[in-house]
Amino acid sequence: MNAEGLAAEESPIGRSQVLAHLYGPIAGDMEKLREYLVAEFKSAEPYVHELLEHLSQFRGKQIRPACVFLAGRCFGEIRTDHVRCAAVVELIHTATLVHDDLLDQADVRRRVETIHTRYGDRASILLGDIIYARGFVISTEVEGAARLLAECTREICIGEIMQVGNAGNLELTLQQYEEIIHRKTAILYGLSCKLGAMLSGASPEQADALERYGNRMGEAFQIIDDSLDLVGDPELVGKSLGTDLGNGKLTLPVLMLREALDQSGRDHLLQLLKTCHESEDAAKERQEIAHLLAEHRIMEQVKERARAVIQDALDSLRAAADPGPARQRLEDLAEYILQREL
Amino acid sequence: MNAEGLAAEESPIGRSQVLAHLYGPIAGDMEKLREYLVAEFKSAEPYVHELLEHLSQFRGKQIRPACVFLAGRCFGEIRTDHVRCAAVVELIHTATLVHDDLLDQADVRRRVETIHTRYGDRASILLGDIIYARGFVISTEVEGAARLLAECTREICIGEIMQVGNAGNLELTLQQYEEIIHRKTAILYGLSCKLGAMLSGASPEQADALERYGNRMGEAFQIIDDSLDLVGDPELVGKSLGTDLGNGKLTLPVLMLREALDQSGRDHLLQLLKTCHESEDAAKERQEIAHLLAEHRIMEQVKERARAVIQDALDSLRAAADPGPARQRLEDLAEYILQREL
Numbered sequence: 062m063n064a065e066g067l068a069a070e071e072s073p074i075g076r077s078q079v080l081a082h083l084y085g086p087i088a089g090d091m092e093k094l095r096e097y098l099v100a101e102f103k104s105a106e107p108y109v110h111e112l113l114e115h116l117s118q119f120r121g122k123q124i125r126p127a128c129v130f131l132a133g134r135c136f137g138e139i140r141t142d143h144v145r146c147a148a149v150v151e152l153i154h155t156a157t158l159v160h161d162d163l164l165d166q167a168d169v170r171r172r173v174e175t176i177h178t179r180y181g182d183r184a185s186i187l188l189g190d191i192i193y194a195r196g197f198v199i200s201t202e203v204e205g206a207a208r209l210l211a212e213c214t215r216e217i218c219i220g221e222i223m224q225v226g227n228a229g230n231l232e233l234t235l236q237q238y239e240e241i242i243h244r245k246t247a248i249l250y251g252l253s254c255k256l257g258a259m260l261s262g263a264s265p266e267q268a269d270a271l272e273r274y275g276n277r278m279g280e281a282f283q284i285i286d287d288s289l290d291l292v293g294d295p296e297l298v299g300k301s302l303g304t305d306l307g308n309g310k311l312t313l314p315v316l317m318l319r320e321a322l323d324q325s326g327r328d329h330l331l332q333l334l335k336t337c338h339e340s341e342d343a344a345k346e347r348q349e350i351a352h353l354l355a356e357h358r359i360m361e362q363v364k365e366r367a368r369a370v371i372q373d374a375l376d377s378l379r380a381a382a383d384p385g386p387a388r389q390r391l392e393d394l395a396e397y398i399l400q401r402e403l
Numbered sequence: 404m405n406a407e408g409l410a411a412e413e414s415p416i417g418r419s420q421v422l423a424h425l426y427g428p429i430a431g432d433m434e435k436l437r438e439y440l441v442a443e444f445k446s447a448e449p450y451v452h453e454l455l456e457h458l459s460q461f462r463g464k465q466i467r468p469a470c471v472f473l474a475g476r477c478f479g480e481i482r483t484d485h486v487r488c489a490a491v492v493e494l495i496h497t498a499t500l501v502h503d504d505l506l507d508q509a510d511v512r513r514r515v516e517t518i519h520t521r522y523g524d525r526a527s528i529l530l531g532d533i534i535y536a537r538g539f540v541i542s543t544e545v546e547g548a549a550r551l552l553a554e555c556t557r558e559i560c561i562g563e564i565m566q567v568g569n570a571g572n573l574e575l576t577l578q579q580y581e582e583i584i585h586r587k588t589a590i591l592y593g594l595s596c597k598l599g600a601m602l603s604g605a606s607p608e609q610a611d612a613l614e615r616y617g618n619r620m621g622e623a624f625q626i627i628d629d630s631l632d633l634v635g636d637p638e639l640v641g642k643s644l645g646t647d648l649g650n651g652k653l654t655l656p657v658l659m660l661r662e663a664l665d666q667s668g669r670d671h672l673l674q675l676l677k678t679c680h681e682s683e684d685a686a687k688e689r690q691e692i693a694h695l696l697a698e699h700r701i702m703e704q705v706k707e708r709a710r711a712v713i714q715d716a717l718d719s720l721r722a723a724a725d726p727g728p729a730r731q732r733l734e735d736l737a738e739y740i741l742q743r744e745l
């Protein structure tokens with residue numbers, strides 16, 4: 062599953078408040094994006110139109126497009142090419158969601174029936190493909206963007222497929238985990254920031270610094286998201302938890318716990334993980350893992366690590382962009398990620 | 404399901420003989436494509452590499468890339484950009500096959516286990532996505548090609564999704580049928596020919612004429628393929644037949660039969676089609692449809708129509724390209740389509 066959502070939904074501050082603050086300097090840009098996507102989603106073919114209409118109900122927080130605009134405004138004006146790139150990153154993200162929902166057999170997204178539930182698996186796969194293709198068509202209108210966006214898409218899918226290939230792999234290394242979250246989640250944030258900066262006339266070094274900000278921010282986001290799956294409050298997180306253990310997906314807290322244990326403790330943990338992966342329920346084993354995580358204060362260490370990653374994101378951002386409302390919002394966005402309740 | 408395969412497999416002439424003849428003038432080009440694809444399919448990620456290795460066993464007749472080269476040789480030399488475009492059209496086709504096999508729950512392709520059978524649905528969807536993305540990355544290296552190829556991909560998926568949306572629609576018009584086969588099958592042949600010609604310095608008018616040749620050739624191919632699904636010999640066609648009736652997919656022979664009947668005959672036919680779509684077996688109904696097709700000499704009319712479409716393809720080709728070995732092979736390719744046993 063892709064990381065989705067901002068800290069806002071789970072933090073004491075209301076989501077709409079946070080979004081209003083974050084998107085303050087780019088409200089007009091986001092409106093242009095909305096209009097652009099509505100026009101894009103008009104299809105002469107009635108059935109495709111119906112599917113796209115249904116899909117538009119899932120509209121999320123559009124953080125990736127917001128990154129294009131905020132990064133752009135750190136360095137200059139927003140032009141039509143920003144809107145195009147913002148649309149493409151949102152379309153790529155949307156296509157991955159449509160395919161993810163099918164893979165996860167999710168029935169509902171944002172309280173709306175998912176595409177495959179309502180229209181079947183065929184429609185779901187093909188609609189995802191159409192959205193990718195539409196994104197690529199738009200990307201060819203922006204000089205220098207098409208190749209970066211296509212490569213990024215390939216990396217996202219490789220990241221996801223690496224995760225699939227490593228399901229049940231109890232030997233997964235920290236390095237492999239980092240590579241997976243980098244590819245499947247972080248680089249689309251990184252590219253969004255880079256393209257926004259590039260299109261506003263940032264220097265290559267500045268654009269790279271913004272890309273680093275986005276990559277690191279995305280990694281921290283995924284680390285927190287993965288941790289919430291293990292120890293979050295389902296009420297607050299807003300989705301069912303513990304799915305990673307069931308899927309045999311090792312994430313940072315478990316990897317850190319594995320390192321913290323001695324040989325016999327480690328063998329025992331691997332046995333617990335195996336049972337969680339292979340059994341439908343395994344409530345006792347899940348509880349024991351939660352207990353071990355608490356006993357070894359793993360979540361504190363995970364949060365510490367996420368904080369360091371965010372700090373790196375902020376350092377990169379501040380070194381490249383002058384202070385101002387747009388940079389401030391990118392800083393706030395990074396800080397919010399750490400506010401999710403661990 | 405996408406149309407696949409050349410007449411060769413079903414004709415009395417052996418497949419390898421036909422291919423050797425057709426690909427004679429472009430043997431070196433096809434070898435360059437093979438090397439290019441092998442290099443492309445090398446992936447640093449072991450799991451992705453394994454999937455791509457498995458996939459390479461499905462290698463088919465590569466008619467679309469052959470069209471790029473043959474159309475190119477009608478007008479001039481073959482350059483690296485031809486090889487790139489040939490690779491992209493083959494990758495797009497391959498991606499659609501990976502997703503199709505999953506959608507059709509096909510276990511085997513060319514006697515090799517399909518991706519989803521061997522590696523699961525997740526790997527299958529993501530691998531298809533990776534292949535599309537890789538194709539788009541390559542396409543950005545060829546000036547003027549990326550947008551055409553992305554638009555073509557979107558059209559293919561829209562054609563397929565229209566077919567899904569019209570499953571069980573007994574009111575499907577001839578015009579809708581033609582639009583579906585044009586989009587899902589024909590335009591990738593058309594674009595292959597157009598790109599090949601363009602890259603060899605053909606004029607815009609010549610490139611458009613080659614595109615028309617490819618479009619019409621692809622349409623005729625799909626018409627024959629759909630007809631074989633109804634009345635072919637399973638031994639010769641090499642796959643299970645009658646799947647379209649079961650899927651509620653109306654194809655040209657049934658549409659022509661519907662037109663040929665009076666009101667009461669027509670009502671009866673629709674009832675038969677409904678039963679075929681809704682029942683698992685419906686052997687009696689299928690037999691009756693076959694009988695009606697024979698009684699009204701529909702297959703003869705279908706073949707007549709396919710012949711007219713091929714003639715249009717040939718006229719377009721001959722008006723644009725001078726005689727020579729490459730043009731001759733494109734003519735032969737079109738003729739072979741009509742030789743499949745109806």
